Amino acid sequence: MIVCSCAVVSDHDIELALLELMIAEDAPLPTPGVVWRHLAKKMNCCGCAPLAVAKIYEKLEALEAKGLVCPCACANAKDAKSRVQKRNQTSARSSSKAEANYA
Ligand code: FES
Numbered sequence: 001m002i003v004c005s006c007a008v009v010s011d012h013d014i015e016l017a018l019l020e021l022m023i024a025e026d027a028p029l030p031t032p033g034v035v036w037r038h039l040a041k042k043m044n045c046c047g048c049a050p051l052a053v054a055k056i057y058e059k060l061e062a063l064e065a066k067g068l069v070c071p072c073a074c075a076n077a078k079d080a081k082s083r084v085q086k087r088n089q090t091s092a093r094s095s096s097k098a099e100a101n102y103a
Contacts, residue, residue, distance in 0.1 A: 003048055003051055003052055003055050004036075004041070004043065004048040004052060005048070006043065006044035006047075006048070007036060007039075007041035007042060007043060007044065008041075009035075009036065009039060009041055009048075009052075011055050011059065013039055014035055014052070014055050014056060014059055015059045015062075017038045017039050018030055018035065018056065018059055018060055018063060018069065019063065019068060019069065020038065021034065021035070021038055022060070022069040022070065022073045022077075023069065023070070027070070027073040027076070027077075029076070029077055029080045030056050030060065030077055031053075031056075032048075032049055032052040032053060032056065035052070035056060036052075053081075057077075057078070057081065060074055060077060060078075061074070
């Protein structure tokens with residue numbers, strides 16, 4: 001399945017990149033930018049970013065379940081993802097309140 005049509009990145013490409021990235025002792029947070037850079041690709045429109053994030057974490061969990069990547073590296077990535085989601089939710093709530101107060 002093609003995830004990014006601009007850079008022609010498939011879910012299989014993402015899986016292979018994660019295998020290489022996540023075996024490092026200091027594995028990075030596997031953001032789409034990190035994965036695309038590892039694949040020597042560059043995002044253009046970024047329209048695929050939400051799908052890319054979903055596929056990255058889907059593949060990461062599958063690799064963890066198969067025992068192919070360290071659960072600690074996966075836990076660090078999931079923690080970071082959850083912190084970002086909470087921050088985004090808080091930010092969205094603040095924006096909604098600000099808009100409500102302005103109206
Ligand atoms: S679809 Fe991925 S950068 Fe445009």
